[in-house]
Amino acid sequence: xxxxxxxxxxxxxxxxxxxxxxxxxxxxxxxxxxxxxxxxxxxxxxxxxxxxxxxxxxxxxxxxxxxxxxxxxxxxxxxxxxxxxxxxxxxxxxxxxxxxxxxxxxxxxxxxxxxxxxxxxxxxxxxxxxxxxxxxxxxxxxxxxxxxxxxxxxxxxxxxxxxxxxxxxxxxxxxxxxxxxxxxxxxxxxxxxxxxxxxxxxxxxxxxxxxxx
Numbered sequence: 774x775x776x777x778x779x780x781x782x783x784x785x786x787x788x789x790x791x792x793x794x795x796x797x798x799x800x801x802x803x804x805x806x807x808x809x810x811x812x813x814x815x816x817x818x819x820x821x822x823x824x825x826x827x828x829x830x831x832x833x834x835x836x837x838x839x840x841x842x843x844x845x846x847x848x849x850x851x852x853x854x855x856x857x858x859x860x861x862x863x864x865x866x867x868x869x870x871x872x873x874x875x876x877x878x879x880x881x882x883x884x885x886x887x888x889x890x891x892x893x894x895x896x897x898x899x900x901x902x903x904x905x906x907x908x909x910x911x912x913x914x915x916x917x918x919x920x921x922x923x924x925x926x927x928x929x930x931x932x933x934x935x936x937x938x939x940x941x942x943x944x945x946x947x948x949x950x951x952x953x954x955x956x957x958x959x960x961x962x963x964x965x966x967x968x969x970x971x972x973x974x975x976x977x978x979x980x981x982x983x984x985x986x
Contacts, residue, residue: 793980799860802851814844817861819915819977820939821868825875826919827931834875843867861980865940914975921972930965937962938969941980 795816801809818840825839846867854863922931929951936947937958948958 795980796856796860799854799863800856803854803856805852810848813847813860816977817864818844819912819975820861820979821864823915823919823922823975823978824865824868824935824939825872827922827935828872829875834878839868839871839875842871846871859941861941912975914973915978918972918975918978925968926965930961930968933958933961933965938965938979 795813798809798812798816802813821840821843822836825834825836829836829839843864847864850867854860922934926934932951933947936942936950937944942950944958944962945955947962948955951958
């Protein structure tokens with residue numbers, strides 16, 4: 774008998790219900806509990822890495838650097854986190870800023886030689902973060918998932934995966950961002966869920982009440 778795949782259900786993918794372990798850990802972090810950081814690194818780093826890899830690629834700016842810079846900003850601003858908001862949504866505000874800055878740096882690289890960042894972005898990042906980033910970068914399951922997402926999904930499907938699946942945004946919000954109807958996005962998400970059901974989705978890539986991400 775074949776072992777069941779470790780694949781989230783349609784309810785799990787981007788549809789969390791109630792405070793998750795991640796959100797509970799985020800509240801502890803906001804209150805100054807350093808022990809909560811390890812939980813957050815492990816649960817959210819795969820999603821940040823996947824988002825960066827699919828959004829900007831890996832040629833000019835390494836996803837590792839986006840992840841490390843995001844966590845650096847999270848730590849600096851931890852005290853300002855509003856516990857009434859989902860932690861994942863708050864973190865992805867930083868992710869999107871870092872990605873935009875990286876994309877501007879990439880644009881400059883098209884006309885000038887050099888690196889997209891000055892210095893080593895990992896230099897001032899705590900070892901506990903860099904170890905989580907390294908594990909994400911070296912994960913064969915994650916590498917396989919990224920190859921599949923790049924090759925098998927249309928641009929539209931990848932956008933919905935990024936916005937709905939990885940960020941966990943509401944369907945109505947995704948529809949507004951993409952300039953599509955709620956019905957169209959809902960239908961595409963349903964088709965995408967069927968495709969994801971045949972894949973091994975690495976833990977932490979999508980918010981899931983089952984895995985409490």
